Amino acid sequence: EVQKHSVHTLVFRSLKRTHDMFVADNAKPIPLDDESHKVKMAVKLRTEYGSVLHMPTLKENLREKGGPNTGDPYGHKQYSGNQGQELEYLITGTHPYPPGPGVALTADTKVQRMPSESAAQSLAVALPASQSRLDASRTAAGVGDIYRHAGISERSQPPGMSVAMVEAGGNKNSALMAKKAPTMPKPQWHPPWKLYRVISGHLGWVRCIAVEPGNQWFVTGSADRTIKIWDLASGKLKLSLTGHISTVRGVIVSARSPYLFSCGEDKQVKCWDLEYNKVIRHYHGHLSAVYGLDLHPTIDVLVTCSRDSTARIWDVRTKASVHTLSGHTNAVATVKCQAAEPQIITGSHDTTIRLWDLVAGKTRVTLTNHKKSVRAVVLHPRHYTFASGSPDNIKQWKFPDGNFIQNLSGHSAIINTLAVNSDGVLVSGADNGTMHLWDWRTGYNFQRVHAAVQPGSLDSESGIFACVFDQSESRLLTAEADKTIKVYKEDDTATEETHPVSWKPEIIKRKRF
Numbered sequence: 001e002v003q004k005h006s007v008h009t010l011v012f013r014s015l016k017r018t019h020d021m022f023v024a025d026n027a028k029p030i031p032l033d034d035e036s037h038k039v040k041m042a043v044k045l046r047t048e049y050g051s052v053l054h055m056p057t058l059k060e061n062l063r064e065k066g067g068p069n070t071g072d073p074y075g076h077k078q079y080s081g082n083q084g085q086e087l088e089y090l091i092t093g094t095h096p097y098p099p100g101p102g103v104a105l106t107a108d109t110k111v112q113r114m115p116s117e118s119a120a121q122s123l124a125v126a127l128p129a130s131q132s133r134l135d136a137s138r139t140a141a142g143v144g145d146i147y148r149h150a151g152i153s154e155r156s157q158p159p160g161m162s163v164a165m166v167e168a169g170g171n172k173n174s175a176l177m178a179k180k181a182p183t184m185p186k187p188q189w190h191p192p193w194k195l196y197r198v199i200s201g202h203l204g205w206v207r208c209i210a211v212e213p214g215n216q217w218f219v220t221g222s223a224d225r226t227i228k229i230w231d232l233a234s235g236k237l238k239l240s241l242t243g244h245i246s247t248v249r250g251v252i253v254s255a256r257s258p259y260l261f262s263c264g265e266d267k268q269v270k271c272w273d274l275e276y277n278k279v280i281r282h283y284h285g286h287l288s289a290v291y292g293l294d295l296h297p298t299i300d301v302l303v304t305c306s307r308d309s310t311a312r313i314w315d316v317r318t319k320a321s322v323h324t325l326s327g328h329t330n331a332v333a334t335v336k337c338q339a340a341e342p343q344i345i346t347g348s349h350d351t352t353i354r355l356w357d358l359v360a361g362k363t364r365v366t367l368t369n370h371k372k373s374v375r376a377v378v379l380h381p382r383h384y385t386f387a388s389g390s391p392d393n394i395k396q397w398k399f400p401d402g403n404f405i406q407n408l409s410g411h412s413a414i415i416n417t418l419a420v421n422s423d424g425v426l427v428s429g430a431d432n433g434t435m436h437l438w439d440w441r442t443g444y445n446f447q448r449v450h451a452a453v454q455p456g457s458l459d460s461e462s463g464i465f466a467c468v469f470d471q472s473e474s475r476l477l478t479a480e481a482d483k484t485i486k487v488y489k490e491d492d493t494a495t496e497e498t499h500p501v502s503w504k505p506e507i508i509k510r511k512r513f
Contacts (some may be wrong), residue, residue, distance in 0.1 A: 126311060285321045425439070
């Protein structure tokens with residue numbers, strides 16, 4: 001049986017239930033526990049301000065807090081450089097100064113006292129050793145400024161270099177440092193290179209050049225379809241090899257066997273035995289002109305690149321095509337090998353650079369930053385980096401993922417070749433006959449060379465197709481369109497005084513891509 005209630009009772013019951021339901025505010029913060037708050041603030045003080053806790057508290061703060069004996073609300077002992085005496089904070093030096101910030105310096109307000117011995121010691125503790133030895137004009141800064149600088153990495157800057165945001169309590173909240181614009185670091189000095197020998201003998205453009213591992217001779221390939229071997233010391237012709245039926249575009253000498261490899265626009269890749277001076281192997285497979293080749297430094301593998309948009313990996317002994325590296329959409333102009341991953345790097349007329357997985361025969365990374373054909377790639381002999389040359393820029397990259405480092409701008413021409421030595425001299429040779437020499441680390445262009453063409457040649461035949469350092473890295477050889485090989489060496493008489501670096505630490509305005 002349902003008990004009947006009056007309307008009055010039912011309404012009040014409903015009100016009570018509604019009140020009970022909505023009166024609880026679960027989002028309301030819990031009351032602050034004093035003990036927990038003290039522990040939290042003690043930890044924060046120690047971790048964030050531990051490096052400056054040994055320094056005395058500013059006098060202005062003490063006045064606000066009611067004198068030096070007020071005590072720390074978080075149970076911390078007050079550290080003072082002047083134990084047992086009144087805290088005095090003075091300026092080192094003898095210049096008059098106002099007693100506080102915002103006070104005009106007049107005869108009535110000026111303060112000019114020397115610091116007590118203990119106060120000077122406490123300042124010496126707070127500053128680096130080098131700072132305490134600076135001249136008096138540099139150290140004539142307010143103690144408040146010195147305290148605000150404590151713990152900031154740029155402590156040696158004059159006080160005017162930073163703006164300190166200080167709360168009402170005088171505690172340091174944050175510091176806004178005046179940032180300097182990034183500047184190019186000073187480049188390493190390199191002696192200039194000078195032309196000291198011109199070797200002629202080819203009847204066509206000299207398209208490629210390589211130095212043998214023993215540094216006794218070097219080999220060139222030409223548009224006259226011949227391969228010539230020259231003595232490095234004297235520049236005399238030792239041998240001519242014939243066999244290609246079109247321009248020879250690439251030559252390389254093996255360090256692991258007495259073989260010379262060559263490739264050309266006749267689609268042929270040949271292996272020459274230098275004991276018999278005869279071709280002993282052909283590598284068939286490319287469908288168009290073969291533009292370049294390289295040998296793997298640790299295994300018997302040859303890599304070639306072609307106008308058929310592929311690079312091919314060959315087993316030197318069996319002549320088998322191990323992999324066909326396809327992915328480029330235009331002629332592959334250059335290929336390089338290294339022992340570390342990625343073991344193969346190609347540059348193409350499709351404007352991309354690809355880093356390849358040798359085992360899988362597939363692309364690891366494709367770099368699309370260049371806007372024009374990439375005709376040259378060079379690997380640094382010591383650093384895990386490489387450079388690529390294109391008419392838009394020379395770019396430096398970091399292995400293994402091809403992270404961009406910097407642009408080397410200024411060589412506005414079709415760059416056919418790049419070479420770098422262990423001293424960090426990067427050479428770029430262009431189609432118009434100009435050669436620029438760069439400091440690898442900073443990208444500073446320290447020399448520009450434009451050698452005259454051989455007598456009897458047209459000025460338009462000024463062009464550099466290939467360049468290479470010899471094994472001692474004291475000679476630079478260039479293969480040119482005037483049918484000559486030019487040999488450069490460092491100027492022994494040059495010094496940093498006679499050829500100073502005309503470098504200014506200008507603000508860097510590098511395009512990232």
